[in-house]
Amino acid sequence: MKRRLEFGPGTVEVIDAHLAWLSVRSAVAAERLEQELAHQLDLVAEGLFDGPAFRLPSGEPARRLVVKPLLVYYQREPEVLRVVFVRDARQRPLDR
Numbered sequence: 001m002k003r004r005l006e007f008g009p010g011t012v013e014v015i016d017a018h019l020a021w022l023s024v025r026s027a028v029a030a031e032r033l034e035q036e037l038a039h040q041l042d043l044v045a046e047g048l049f050d051g052p053a054f055r056l057p058s059g060e061p062a063r064r065l066v067v068k069p070l071l072v073y074y075q076r077e078p079e080v081l082r083v084v085f086v087r088d089a090r091q092r093p094l095d096r
Helices: 011-025 027-045
Strands: 004-007 053-055 061-067 070-076 080-088
Touching: 004 027, 011 027, 011 080, 027 061, 027 070, 027 080
Parallel strands: 004 080
Antiparallel strands: 053 061, 061 070, 070 080
16 A cells, blocks of 8 residues: 655755756756655655664654655655655764
8 A cells, every 4th residue: 555645844845955956957867856756755655665764863763765865764654654854965964
């Protein structure tokens, strides 16, 4: 069963800002990133893939998905896949 996809506060804005920045440099690269992100989230939503466990700085448990150059942190519930945090992988790493 495919889970419903939800985005937490600020996550869509981070993704959109990164895609806008990238599209100025290469519209093709921005489109590829958007398609790959959608594909990877679909795999997770369908239960075909699961990233490594991670703990956010808030203490919340999450899992991490790498869609270069983005790191996508998500929580999977029985009927919902919730994207809770997105960041550029080139930034200083979060502490585990």
